[in-house]
Amino acid sequence: MRGETEVNHAVDTYADMVRRVCFYHLKNQADTEDVFQEVFLKYMLHDEPFKNKEHEKAWLLRVAINACKDYLKNFFRRNTVSLDSLYEMAAEIPESHREVLEAVLSLPGKYKDAIYLHYYEGYSAAEIGQILGKKENTVYSLLSRGRGMLKDILTDGDGEHSFRKTGR
Amino acid sequence: MANRIQDAFDNIKTEPQLIESTKQFLSKKRRNSRMPSRRPIFYGALAAVCMALFLLAGIGGYSWAQTPVSYVAIDVNPSIELALNRFDRVVSVRGYNTEGMEILKDLPLRGKLYTAAIELIMGSKAMAAYLSEGADLVFTIAADSQRESALKSGAESSASHCGHSSQSASVDLESALQAHTYGLSLGKYYAWLQLIQYDDSVTIEDCRDMSMAELHRRISEYESGEEEYPNEDTMQEDGNTYEEEHHLEEDTYEEEHHLEGDAYGEEYPLEEDAYDEGYVPEEGDASPQEHHPEEIEDHGNGNHSEYGTATENESVSTETEPTYTESPPDTAAPQETGQQQNNNGHGHRYRQQRSHH
Numbered sequence: 001m002r003g004e005t006e007v008n009h010a011v012d013t014y015a016d017m018v019r020r021v022c023f024y025h026l027k028n029q030a031d032t033e034d035v036f037q038e039v040f041l042k043y044m045l046h047d048e049p050f051k052n053k054e055h056e057k058a059w060l061l062r063v064a065i066n067a068c069k070d071y072l073k074n075f076f077r078r079n080t081v082s083l084d085s086l087y088e089m090a091a092e093i094p095e096s097h098r099e100v101l102e103a104v105l106s107l108p109g110k111y112k113d114a115i116y117l118h119y120y121e122g123y124s125a126a127e128i129g130q131i132l133g134k135k136e137n138t139v140y141s142l143l144s145r146g147r148g149m150l151k152d153i154l155t156d157g158d159g160e161h162s163f164r165k166t167g168r
Numbered sequence: 169m170a171n172r173i174q175d176a177f178d179n180i181k182t183e184p185q186l187i188e189s190t191k192q193f194l195s196k197k198r199r200n201s202r203m204p205s206r207r208p209i210f211y212g213a214l215a216a217v218c219m220a221l222f223l224l225a226g227i228g229g230y231s232w233a234q235t236p237v238s239y240v241a242i243d244v245n246p247s248i249e250l251a252l253n254r255f256d257r258v259v260s261v262r263g264y265n266t267e268g269m270e271i272l273k274d275l276p277l278r279g280k281l282y283t284a285a286i287e288l289i290m291g292s293k294a295m296a297a298y299l300s301e302g303a304d305l306v307f308t309i310a311a312d313s314q315r316e317s318a319l320k321s322g323a324e325s326s327a328s329h330c331g332h333s334s335q336s337a338s339v340d341l342e343s344a345l346q347a348h349t350y351g352l353s354l355g356k357y358y359a360w361l362q363l364i365q366y367d368d369s370v371t372i373e374d375c376r377d378m379s380m381a382e383l384h385r386r387i388s389e390y391e392s393g394e395e396e397y398p399n400e401d402t403m404q405e406d407g408n409t410y411e412e413e414h415h416l417e418e419d420t421y422e423e424e425h426h427l428e429g430d431a432y433g434e435e436y437p438l439e440e441d442a443y444d445e446g447y448v449p450e451e452g453d454a455s456p457q458e459h460h461p462e463e464i465e466d467h468g469n470g471n472h473s474e475y476g477t478a479t480e481n482e483s484v485s486t487e488t489e490p491t492y493t494e495s496p497p498d499t500a501a502p503q504e505t506g507q508q509q510n511n512n513g514h515g516h517r518y519r520q521q522r523s524h525h
Contacts, residue, residue, distance in 0.1 A: 001198065004194075004195065004198065007194055008191055008194075011187055011190055011191055011194070012187070015182035015186070015187050015190075016180070016181055016182050018182075019180060019181070019182040019183075019186070020177050020180045023180050032186075033186060033189065033190075036182075036186060036190055037189070037190045037193045037194070040190055040194055041193070041194060041197055044194055044197070044198065094179065097172075097175060097176040097179050098176075099176075100172050100173055100175075100176035101176045101177070101179070101180075104173065104176070115173065116173075116177065119170045119173040119174060120173060120174050120177045150173075154172075
């Protein structure tokens with residue numbers, strides 16, 4: 001078990017990152033909190049030392065993504081998804097950014113991971129492949145397809161509108 | 169595009185309360201998780217305690233089953249003692265002399281039922297040499313009252329199985345322990361106890377080497393010797409009572425004479441004769457009062473045939489002394505009174521003589 005100061009430091013350092021992963025996977029605050037805490041609990045209980053900061057970060061990313069997926073896999077969660085909280089959260093975000101985020105959120109899960117890891121965290125396709133446990137080429141295609149979908153959504157105002165409509 | 173996504177995601181910040189609640193959650197988990205880390209120790213301790221309990225129960229049970237509660241000693245000349253547990257099984261055997269050890273040397277007796285053990289011992293070649301005609305086979309049993317009789321009959325029956333008659337005695341467990349401290353088998357210790365009642369000089373060492381037959385012979389010698397003493401005692405006692413009674417009778421006589429006046433006067437010398445010769449000890453237990461009339465009868469029978477009538481006897485015996493002293497003149501035949509009167513002088517004289525004595 002990791003020391004309290006180390007864990008607290010990790011929470012402070014990686015909170016935003018984990019929070020973002022939770023954000024684009026999960027749909028409400030309560031789920032986010034559950035997964036968020038679970039990720040750092042796993043970190044606390046993980047005894048193997050990390051090679052470096054990058055390794056630690058990649059580990060946390062993978063754990064967070066898997067935790068979100070596991071959480072969504074849960075039958076009970078899958079059937080009681082409430083979209084309301086998503087828009088409550090998004091409400092604080094400026095209009096221009098909200099548009100992009102909503103576009104990203106509308107993508108299927110596997111594209112969201114690749115897009116987020118590539119465009120926000122700046123990982124290469126090979127690194128994303130490692131984190132997600134996928135082949136590099138798969139990541140390339142995920143990225144290109146995801147990018148295409150985002151473009152479609154963002155350039156097409158109707159798409160955005162219809163997303164909102166369906167969401168509400 | 170990349171910039172837009174980055175900018176958009178930059179807006180996503182962890183709420184401070186989420187960080188705070190997570191830290192609290194983690195520290196709570198940390199505190200709770202100390203339990204699991206302690207759990208192996210706890211379970212280990214529990215397992216150890218259980219093991220210890222099992223061990224203790226095992227050791228306790230074993231020692232419980234291996235504790236001798238009764239002893240059966242077999243003595244001929246070889247002295248062997250079986251210590252039995254509460255299931256009447258042999259927990260240990262001990263030979264108290266070289267002969268006994270010799271017999272036990274090759275016999276696997278531990279754990280056997282005592283009857284089986286006795287039969288094994290009886291059947292062994294080494295033992296057969298000692299079980300000759302003159303030998304005394306003695307079982308001495310030390311056990312609590314519940315087991316004692318059962319063990320006794322069991323031992324005897326298993327001996328008779330092997331064709332040997334046996335004697336058995338039982339002693340209390342305390343004397344068994346006593347015997348062990350003396351290094352003597354129970355049977356011989358018991359015999360020794362009997363023997364030292366008669367002869368203090370017999371030591372335990374002497375006993376150890378003596379065969380049971382010899383011990384018994386000596387005991388019975390002393391016992392038969394002892395039998396004479398009580399007889400002598402009773403004889404002496406008889407004599408005493410006789411003397412005493414005699415004395416008493418004399419007294420009563422004196423009294424009678426005194427009270428009756430001269431009535432017995434002439435008879436007296438004759439009566440004295442009767443005392444000396446005719447008195448027999450069997451009358452010794454009679455009390456003076458009872459004896460008194462009988463005496464008269466005696467005298468009457470011996471000297472005056474007119475005296476010994478039953479009616480007279482009865483009337484005399486039923487009356488108390490004071491009345492009796494008066495009665496003879498009334499009840500007696502007229503001739504008697506005449507005689508008595510006649511003897512007045514003699515009786516008086518005799519009394520005087522006696523008083524002179």
